[in-house]
Amino acid sequence: MWHFLGLCWRDLWRNRRRTLLVGFVMVFAVSIMILFIGMGTGAHNLMIRSATDSFLGHAQIQRTGYLEEPDLEHQIPAEDLARLEAILPSEERIVGWAPRIVTGGLISKKHPDPTDENDLEAYRQMLSEGALLVGVQPVQERKVSILAEALVDDDPHGRCLRGCKAALAEIYAPTNSCHELCTGVSTEFGGEACLVLGEKTCTGRCDPEDEFCAEEDCTERFADYCEGARFLLDEDPTAATPNRSEIVLGSTLARVLGAGVGDRVALTSGTSQGRPFASLYKVVGLVKTGSTEINRTFSLTYYDKLAAGLELPGAASFVVLAVDDPDAASSIAASLNKKLATQAPETVALGWAELSPEMDIFVKIDQGSMLVMLGLLVAIIGVILANIVTMSVMERTREYGVRLAVGESHRRIVIGLIVEIALLALTFSLIGAAIGEAGNFYFASHPIDFGMGEFETTGVIIETKYPTVPTLYGFLFSVGTVVFFAVAGALYPAWRVRKLRPVDALRFV
Amino acid sequence: MRMMVAMVGLMAVVCLNECPLRAQPTELQLGAAEAEKVIDDMEERMRGKASVGEMEMYIKRWDRTMRMKFWELYPDKSLVRLTAPAEDAGMGSLKLGKDLWSYNPKIDQVQKIPPSLMLDSWMGSDFTNDDISRSSSIKLDYTIEPGAGTTYNGVESWRVTLRPKPDSPVVWEKLVVEVARDDYRPLRQEYYDEKGSLARIMYFEDYRESKSGKPYPYKWRMENRQDKDRYTEMRIISMEFKETLPKKTFTIRSLKRGR
Numbered sequence: 111m112w113h114f115l116g117l118c119w120r121d122l123w124r125n126r127r128r129t130l131l132v133g134f135v136m137v138f139a140v141s142i143m144i145l146f147i148g149m150g151t152g153a154h155n156l157m158i159r160s161a162t163d164s165f166l167g168h169a170q171i172q173r174t175g176y177l178e179e180p181d182l183e184h185q186i187p188a189e190d191l192a193r194l195e196a197i198l199p200s201e202e203r204i205v206g207w208a209p210r211i212v213t214g215g216l217i218s219k220k221h222p223d224p225t226d227e228n229d230l231e232a233y234r235q236m237l238s239e240g241a242l243l244v245g246v247q248p249v250q251e252r253k254v255s256i257l258a259e260a261l262v263d264d265d266p267h268g269r270c271l272r273g274c275k276a277a278l279a280e281i282y283a284p285t286n287s288c289h290e291l292c293t294g295v296s297t298e299f300g301g302e303a304c305l306v307l308g309e310k311t312c313t314g315r316c317d318p319e320d321e322f323c324a325e326e327d328c329t330e331r332f333a334d335y336c337e338g339a340r341f342l343l344d345e346d347p348t349a350a351t352p353n354r355s356e357i358v359l360g361s362t363l364a365r366v367l368g369a370g371v372g373d374r375v376a377l378t379s380g381t382s383q384g385r386p387f388a389s390l391y392k393v394v395g396l397v398k399t400g401s402t403e404i405n406r407t408f409s410l411t412y413y414d415k416l417a418a419g420l421e422l423p424g425a426a427s428f429v430v431l432a433v434d435d436p437d438a439a440s441s442i443a444a445s446l447n448k449k450l451a452t453q454a455p456e457t458v459a460l461g462w463a464e465l466s467p468e469m470d471i472f473v474k475i476d477q478g479s480m481l482v483m484l485g486l487l488v489a490i491i492g493v494i495l496a497n498i499v500t501m502s503v504m505e506r507t508r509e510y511g512v513r514l515a516v517g518e519s520h521r522r523i524v525i526g527l528i529v530e531i532a533l534l535a536l537t538f539s540l541i542g543a544a545i546g547e548a549g550n551f552y553f554a555s556h557p558i559d560f561g562m563g564e565f566e567t568t569g570v571i572i573e574t575k576y577p578t579v580p581t582l583y584g585f586l587f588s589v590g591t592v593v594f595f596a597v598a599g600a601l602y603p604a605w606r607v608r609k610l611r612p613v614d615a616l617r618f619v
Numbered sequence: 620m621r622m623m624v625a626m627v628g629l630m631a632v633v634c635l636n637e638c639p640l641r642a643q644p645t646e647l648q649l650g651a652a653e654a655e656k657v658i659d660d661m662e663e664r665m666r667g668k669a670s671v672g673e674m675e676m677y678i679k680r681w682d683r684t685m686r687m688k689f690w691e692l693y694p695d696k697s698l699v700r701l702t703a704p705a706e707d708a709g710m711g712s713l714k715l716g717k718d719l720w721s722y723n724p725k726i727d728q729v730q731k732i733p734p735s736l737m738l739d740s741w742m743g744s745d746f747t748n749d750d751i752s753r754s755s756s757i758k759l760d761y762t763i764e765p766g767a768g769t770t771y772n773g774v775e776s777w778r779v780t781l782r783p784k785p786d787s788p789v790v791w792e793k794l795v796v797e798v799a800r801d802d803y804r805p806l807r808q809e810y811y812d813e814k815g816s817l818a819r820i821m822y823f824e825d826y827r828e829s830k831s832g833k834p835y836p837y838k839w840r841m842e843n844r845q846d847k848d849r850y851t852e853m854r855i856i857s858m859e860f861k862e863t864l865p866k867k868t869f870t871i872r873s874l875k876r877g878r
Contacts (some may be wrong), residue, residue: 216721216736216739230715230870233729236731238730238733239733240733353725353726376726376728376730380740380743383683384681384683385681388726390728
């Protein structure tokens with residue numbers, strides 16, 4: 111057999127130009143298909159990631175009815191959450207999970223009162239916004255979302271300016287010296303140097319006769335701005351103060367409120383028992399994600415304190431899950447539901463497709479259009495390739511006539527012909543695959559930029575910079591397609607060879 | 620009580636099939652001009668130049684009772700301050716024109732209610748911020764349609780439909796007000812949402828003479844018709860109509876510090 115294969119291989123290279131020309135088409139076809147599939151897979155993954163990694167998660171466990179009525183009456187009770195915490199670590203396909211508690215409220219930047227409390231215009235200019243307050247456990251949250259990584263870069267100069275103005279406003283001092291004070295602030299602005307600048311800013315501002323002017327208030331306020339932007343800490347540093355905490359704001363919400371790192375914001379809402387809930391927060395960071403909703407309405411704080419404040423200690427609005435394969439999120443949720451049915455029957459696990467049906471439809475439409483385009487690509491490649499192979503084999507009719515004339519059997523020639531084409535297709539397909547996969551690996555780290563910026567769908571911003579993804583199915587499908595059409599192209603000439611007479615073959619032009 | 624008077628302008632009453640004393644339409648018809656006069660008389664009857672009082676608000680959903688003082692100056696100023704329960708005492712709302720502020724002493728913060736939250740619940744009740752901040756005259760935002768005679772709980776009444784004017788910033792598809800024919804006191808008011816479904820009903824009950832001698836509803840009950848177990852009842856404990864109130868009553872300082 112190896113001898114026969116060797117003969118076929120040698121036969122291929124007797125006409126090197128013809129073989130290389132056909133081979134080039136095969137290399138081109140395979141590499142293009144692999145790149146196309148890699149790009150399609152990359153776009154598919156990017157869409158799902160854009161929707162799930164910011165906030166949604168690959169799946170969620172909710173109390174039944176929460177999806178329809180996401181309010182404080184549809185929370186996972188503390189005892190059910192404790193059961194879930196016992197179940198989830200044993201689930202192999204769940205790689206991370208995090209409880210969250212969510213409520214809506216009214217958020218506004220905390221201003222010192224205007225000098226004149228009857229200055230209605232100042233109060234009319236106050237900005238308040240509806241916001242979603244989300245309690246997270248920072249350690250767990252990092253396993254299920256990119257929120258902690260979506261931090262907006264620190265702006266030391268802006269922080270210094272805000273700190274100076276806020277501090278001076280505490281003692282109703284003019285703030286026109288702030289620009290000068292903050293000139294030359296370095297990227298390392300913070301710590302002792304910042305505190306010293308605070309002292310310098312506030313000292314000597316109060317009239318000694320004015321008992322209501324306290325320079326300590328001013329320096330304390332300035333100190334709030336002496337820490338660079340960060341995400342919530344693993345432990346709440348203000349755990350002992352029930353109406354004060356730290357908060358991370360969505361970047362657009364912060365811009366609308368005119369708030370930045372170091373500023374204080376006030377949030378009012380209602381507890382699960384209908385009582386008023388109010389808390390002051392220090393802004394420690396801003397996040398900018400691919401979701402306009404998060405950027406516009408979200409504010410993140412510590413789960414434990416928020417849950418207690420809402421009179422729901424230990425409860426959660428939902429538990430976010432990260433799974434090993436986002437495409438399989440719905441089936442993983444379905445299998446988890448079998449356990450939940452007995453251990454926490456009032457809860458339900460839902461994959462991202464159930465949580466965001468609009469995104470699911472969008473992804474399916476995108477997938478469908480990619481399949482149609484792939485089908486067209488395969489059809490074009492198939493027709494061209496089959497034609498080229500047919501012509502290249504037909505061209506060898508006189509050669510087959512000579513071989514028949516010297517006594518070689520029809521069967522041996524037909525088998526040899528097909529094996530030669532299969533060898534040719536396989537060899538050049540593998541070369542094409544190597545080129546295609548190399549391209550895939552390159553574009554995985556250097557995403558293809560279609561130069562169209564970004565677009566928004568179902569509240570999620572999707573960039574038109576697609577990283578490609580090397581896949582096994584892309585490789586197998588492309589190589590298989592080329593080998594299939596090459597062999598298919600050889601079938602007609604092979605069928606003719608079966609009945610070929612040497613005398614006819616020698617007359618073939 | 621101007622705030623409540625303001626609400627009267629908007630509030631209507633209805634009875635659905637399950638209501639034992641359902642309103643019975645009669646042959647009597649009311650032209651548009653007459654209907655407008657009925658609404659004017661109703662508003663005139665409910666409003667004074669100013670009012671001061673104290674009331675209790677019971678919220679069924681939370682089984683919670685709050686006590687509050689109120690000051691109102693026609694046409695568009697009001698101040699409400701919670702006095703009980705103790706943990707919420709000092710909270711309040713101030714309405715000046717179309718602007719509404721709330722104050723929470725726990726964080727010593729005045730917050731202006733933005734337009735996007737006007738439909739949110741006011742203090743956890745079945746009243747919305749919109750109910751509280753809306754203009755005190757219903758005619759500013761609604762067109763009055765011809766009405767019809769009917770009876771409600773044995774009282775002969777006029778049933779008048781009001782539809783929002785084209786550019787009015789209102790959320791209801793229509794209001795239906797039912798007014799007693801004899802003295803134009805409001806009996807109930809229905810609120811229909813954009814789908815035309817009955818969303819809420821306000822009942823005006825327990826008419827008594829106020830200190831100024833004017834009969835006034837001492838119980839206002841707002842029922843949420845889309846969630847049958849929810850209603851909010853405002854019971855007036857004391858109420859006095861006045862000629863005027865000092866302007867300084869309606870300032871941020873008053874909201875924060877009391878009067």
